[in-house]
Amino acid sequence: MRAPSSNEAALGEVLLAVEDVSLTFGGVRALTGVSFDIRKGEVRAIIGPNGAGKTSMLNVVNGFYQPQSGRITFKGEVRTSMRPYAAARGGIARTFQNLALFRGMTTLDNILAGRTLKMHCGFFWQLFRCGPALREEVEHRRRVEEIIDFLEIAAIRKIQVGRLPYGLQKRVELGRALAMEPDLLLLDEPMAGMNLEEKEDMSRFIIDVNQQYGTTIALIEHDMGVVMDLSDRVVVLDYGRKIADGTPDEVKRDKDVIRAYLGEPQ
Amino acid sequence: MHILYQIFVDPFVQMGAAPDLLVQTLWDGLVAGVLYALIALGFVLIFKASGVFNFAQGIMVVFAALTLVGLHEHGVPAFVALGLTIVVMFVLAVGVERLMLRPLVNQSDIILFMATFGLTYFLIGLGQLVFGGNPKVMITSDLYLPSGAIEFKKFGGFVSLQKIDIAAVIIASIMVAVLAVFFQRTRIGRALRAVADSHQAALSVGISLEQIWVIVWFAAGVVAIATGIMWGARSEVSFSLQIIALKALPVLILGGLTSIPGAIVGGLIIGIGEKLGEFYWGPLLGGGIESWLAYVIALGFLVFRPQGLFGEKIIERI
Numbered sequence: 001m002r003a004p005s006s007n008e009a010a011l012g013e014v015l016l017a018v019e020d021v022s023l024t025f026g027g028v029r030a031l032t033g034v035s036f037d038i039r040k041g042e043v044r045a046i047i048g049p050n051g052a053g054k055t056s057m058l059n060v061v062n063g064f065y066q067p068q069s070g071r072i073t074f075k076g077e078v079r080t081s082m083r084p085y086a087a088a089r090g091g092i093a094r095t096f097q098n099l100a101l102f103r104g105m106t107t108l109d110n111i112l113a114g115r116t117l118k119m120h121c122g123f124f125w126q127l128f129r130c131g132p133a134l135r136e137e138v139e140h141r142r143r144v145e146e147i148i149d150f151l152e153i154a155a156i157r158k159i160q161v162g163r164l165p166y167g168l169q170k171r172v173e174l175g176r177a178l179a180m181e182p183d184l185l186l187l188d189e190p191m192a193g194m195n196l197e198e199k200e201d202m203s204r205f206i207i208d209v210n211q212q213y214g215t216t217i218a219l220i221e222h223d224m225g226v227v228m229d230l231s232d233r234v235v236v237l238d239y240g241r242k243i244a245d246g247t248p249d250e251v252k253r254d255k256d257v258i259r260a261y262l263g264e265p266q
Numbered sequence: 267m268h269i270l271y272q273i274f275v276d277p278f279v280q281m282g283a284a285p286d287l288l289v290q291t292l293w294d295g296l297v298a299g300v301l302y303a304l305i306a307l308g309f310v311l312i313f314k315a316s317g318v319f320n321f322a323q324g325i326m327v328v329f330a331a332l333t334l335v336g337l338h339e340h341g342v343p344a345f346v347a348l349g350l351t352i353v354v355m356f357v358l359a360v361g362v363e364r365l366m367l368r369p370l371v372n373q374s375d376i377i378l379f380m381a382t383f384g385l386t387y388f389l390i391g392l393g394q395l396v397f398g399g400n401p402k403v404m405i406t407s408d409l410y411l412p413s414g415a416i417e418f419k420k421f422g423g424f425v426s427l428q429k430i431d432i433a434a435v436i437i438a439s440i441m442v443a444v445l446a447v448f449f450q451r452t453r454i455g456r457a458l459r460a461v462a463d464s465h466q467a468a469l470s471v472g473i474s475l476e477q478i479w480v481i482v483w484f485a486a487g488v489v490a491i492a493t494g495i496m497w498g499a500r501s502e503v504s505f506s507l508q509i510i511a512l513k514a515l516p517v518l519i520l521g522g523l524t525s526i527p528g529a530i531v532g533g534l535i536i537g538i539g540e541k542l543g544e545f546y547w548g549p550l551l552g553g554g555i556e557s558w559l560a561y562v563i564a565l566g567f568l569v570f571r572p573q574g575l576f577g578e579k580i581i582e583r584i
Contacts, residue, residue, distance in 0.1 A: 062470065088472025100467035102460050113460045117472040119453045180471060 012040030014073075015184060015216050016061065021070030023056055023240075030056040031067065034242050036235045038184065043210050044218045045231035045248075049260055052237040054220045055097055058186045061218070062094050063087040075183070089117055093182035095173045097189045097220075103162035107153060107172050110161055111144045114179030147175050151205060167198040174205065178213075185209065187219040191226060199226060206230060228252065236260070277546035286423030291545045292538060297431040299537020300438045301496055305510055306517040306529035307442060308489040313523045314449070315482040316367075317462040318378040322385040324511025326487060329389050330355060331494030331503040335405055336397040344408035348491075355487030363479040371475060372465045390505065399505065404498035406430065411499065434496045441492055445485065446526040454481065462524075516564035522577020531575060536560045 016038040023031040031053045038044045046054045059065040061072065063082040071078055074090060093114070102110050119136060148154050151171050156164060161172050170190060177185055190206065191199045203226055209215050221227050227234060228248040236244040236251055238260040244251050251257055281288045305327065312320040333354050337347035366381050406413060412429035449455045460468045461478050469475060494503070497510055513536075521532025544556040567574065 064466075064469070083474075084469035085472045085474045088470060094470050096466065096470070100464045100470065102463035102467060104463050105459060109456065109459075113456055113468075113473075114471050116453060116457055116460075176467075176471060 015040045017073040019071045021067045023067045029240050032240045042232040043230050045227045045234045046220050048237035053240040062092050091183035093177035093180040094186035095177050101161045106158050108157045111175045111179045114176035115140045147178050151175050167194050185215050185217045189220050289425050291541050295538030295541035299534035300435050302517045302537050303530045303533025304438045304493045305514040308486045310529045311482050311486045315458045315461050317375050321382040324508035325386045325389045326490040327494045328507045329393050330491040331498045332393050332397045335402045335503050338405045356484050359480050359483035362483050367479050401502040401504035404503055406499045430499050516560040519564040520567050522574025525576035528576035
C-alpha cells in the first residue's frame with residue numbers, strides 16, 4: 001500500500017484540467033458542471049455509483065464525446081472540441097470498459113497497432129522494407145517486445161486476441177495503450193471481471209507503469225480496496241455531478257460519498 | 267456405368283485429343299478469372315477496412331465507366347477524361363466518407379451494409395440523370411487499348427488470343443500487385459485491419475478513420491475504373507453491367523473476404539473452372555452451366571472452409 005500524498009505541493013504541475021464541463025444526450029444530463037484536475041505523475045481515480053458519468057468523463061477527455069459547455073486544458077492548451085485521433089496524437093491513451101481490441105489480430109499486432117502514430121517513415125520505404133523503414137520497424141518491434149515482457153504476455157504474443165481469456169485480453173489492451181507511450185493513460189475499469197489474483201497482477205502493472213515510466217494515470221474502478229490502494233487522489237461523481245474530491249482517506253470519510261454509496265440514513 | 271465414363275473419363279480424353287481447344291479454353295478461363303479478380307478486389311479493399319460488404323461496388327464500376335465515356339462524348343480527350351474520372355472517384359470517396367460513413371462511426375456492420383444499398387440507388391439515379399440510360403460504347407481505341415487477335419498455330423490447331431484480353435491481364439496484374447504490396451507492407455495495412463475490427467479502438471490509438479476510409483474508397487474507385495474499362499470493352503457500358511458484381515460473390519467466398527491474394531486466386535479458380543466446366547462437362551447437362559457453376563463451387567467451400575482459402579479465421583470466445 002502506498003501512502004497517499006495529502007500534500008498537494010508535492011504533486012507535479014497540472015497536466016489536464018477539466019473546468020465546468022457539462023454533457024447532455026437529448027434530455028439526459030450525463031455531466032453537470034464537473035471540474036477537476038489531473039497532475040503530472042499521479043494516479044487519479046474517478047469513482048461513483050453506476051451511471052454517475054465516469055465513462056462519459058473519460059470519453060470527453062479523449063474526444064469521443066464533445067461537451068456542450070466547459071473547458072478542457074491539456075498540457076497548457078485549451079481546447080473546446082477535439083477528435084479522438086487528435087487526442088491520441090497529443091499523448092492520451094486509453095483502455096475500455098468492455099474491451100475494444102482488434103480481435104482478429106494477434107497480441108503482437110494489437111500492440112504494434114498502438115505504435116501507429118510513432119511510425120513516421122514514408123510508405124515508399126515501407127513498401128520495400130529497407131533503409132529507414134527497416135530500422136524503424138526493428139525499433140518498434142523492440143519496444144513492443146519490452147512491453148510484452150513487462151506485462152508477462154510473451155506466451156500469447158502470436159495468438160489471436162479473440163481467443164484469449166478475458167483477463168489476458170484486458171492485459172493486451174493495456175499493452176496497446178502503453179505502446180503509445182502516452183503522457184496520460186485513461187483506464188476504464190481495468191479490473192472489471194477479474195479474479196483476485198488477476199486484480200493483484202493488474203494493480204502491480206499499474207503501479208509499475210506509474211512509477212517506472214512516470215505515466216500519469218486516470219482510472220475508473222469499482223473495487224474500493226484497489227482504488228484506495230492505488231490512487232493518490234480520488235474524484236467522486238454522482239448523477240453527473242462532482243460530490244467529492246481529495247485523497248482516498250478524505251473521500252472515504254465524506255458524508256456525501258457515504259450517502260451516494262449507501263443511501264440516505266432513515 | 268456410362269454416365270460415370272462420361273463424367274470422369276470422356277472429358278479428359280477430349281482434352282488430350284485436342285490440346286489446342288484445351289489451351290484456348292484455359293486462356294478464356296484465365297481472362298475471365300482475372301476480370302473476376304478485379305471486381306473482387308474492389309470488394310476486398312472495402313471489406314478489409316470496414317468489415318462491410320460494399321453492395322455499391324457493382325454500380326461504382328458502371329458509374330466510373332459512364333463518367334469516362336460520358337466525358338469523352340462531350341469532347342474531352344480520352345486521357346483527360348480518364349484523369350477527370352479518377353478525380354470524380356476521389357470526390358466520391360470523400361463524399362461517401364463525409365456524408366455516409368462519418369455519421370455511422372461505431373455502428374454495427376449491418377447498418378453500414380444497408381448504407382451501401384442506399385449508395386447503390388443514389389448512384390443509379392445520379393448516373394441516369396447525368397448520363398442517361400442508354401448503353402454506350404467503351405472508348406477502347408482512344409485509350410490506345412489494342413483490338414483484334416493474335417493467332418498461334420500450335421498444339422495441332424489454332425489458338426487465338428484477343429489483344430484486349432492480353433491488355434486486361436497485364437493491367438489487372440499490375441494493379442493487383444501494386445495494391446497487394448501497398449496494403450500488406452505499409453502501416454496503412456495494419457491500420458486497415460484495425461479499423462475493420464473496431465472503430466473505437468482504432469480511434470483510441472490515433473488512427474484517423476476519415477483518412478483510412480477515403481484511401482480505401484478511392485482505391486476501390488480506381489479499381490472500379492479499371493474494371494469498368496475492361497468489362498465495358500468486352501460488352502457495352504450500361505447499367506446492366508452492375509450485375510457482374512454478383513459474379514464476384516463466389517470469388518470472394520472462395521478466396522476469403524479479407525485477402526487480396528485470395529481475390530486473385532479465387533478469381534482464377536472460378537474463371538478457369540467455369541470455362542472448363544462449360545466446355546467439357548456442359549454438354550452432359552445440356553449446356554449453360556457457366557452461369558451457376560461458380561455458385562456451386564462457392565457453396566462447397568462454404569461447407570468445408572467458410573473463411574475461404576486465405577481469409578482470416580476468427581475464433582470468438584463467448
